[in-house]
Each structure stands twice: as structure tokens, then as C-alpha cells.
Amino acid sequence: MREIFTGLPWWVKWIAVPVIALVVFGGLIGSIVGFLAYLLFKLLIFVALVGGLIYVVRKFMSNSSSKSDW
Template sequence: MREMFAGMPWWVKWVAVPLIALVVFGGLIASVAAFVIGLLFKLLIFVALVGGVVFLVRKFMASSGSRSDW
């Protein structure tokens, strides 16, 4: 691989090759990024919902404990 790029100018290695890779694999990279971001968003929603349920249950259990003198 080094022999192939030995006589090439610097911009071929650092500009042209990455641009070609982005054109060829751009859709794949975008799909993977969208999947990861979607997964993190769903994980954040899950954590927020579970935290909300735990908060409500603790609040309800604490308030129902004070009504146990009925």
C-alpha cells in the first residue's frame, strides 16, 4: 500500500482518498450513525420513564403511609 502512494502528492492521500471513501461508504456511515443516535435516544427515554415511575411509586408509597391511620 505504501508503494502505491509513494509517488502521489499529499492531497491525494489526505483529500482525495477520504472523499472517495465518504462517497462510497457515506450511506453506510449515515445509517450506522442514525441507528446509534436512535438507540441512544430510546435508551434516554427508557431511563427517564423508569425514573419517573420509581419517583411516582415512592411518592405514592410515602403518602399512603401517612394515611394508614384510617
């Protein structure tokens, strides 16, 4: 692979080739990043809902047990 880029200027290796790769694979990269962001958002919603449910159940259980002591 190095022999392909041997005689070329630095800007071809470090600017032109990555820009061409982004143009060709940009849609795929964008789709993957969007899907990962979607999964992360759904995971955060799941964690928040489960945490809220656990908090409410523990709060309800502690209140009901303290009232039954009377």
C-alpha cells in the same frame, strides 16, 4: 499499503482518498450513525420513563404510609 501512496502528492492521501471513501460508503456510514442515534434516543426515553415510574411509586408509597400512621 505505504508503497502505494509513496510517490503521490499529500492532497491525494489526505483529501482525495477520504472524499472517495465518503462517497462510496457515505450511505452506510449515515445509516449506522442514524441507527445509533435512534438507539440512544430510545434508551434516553426508557431511562426517563423508568425513573419517573420509580419516583411516582416512591412518592405514593411514602404518602400512603404516612397517612396510615394517623
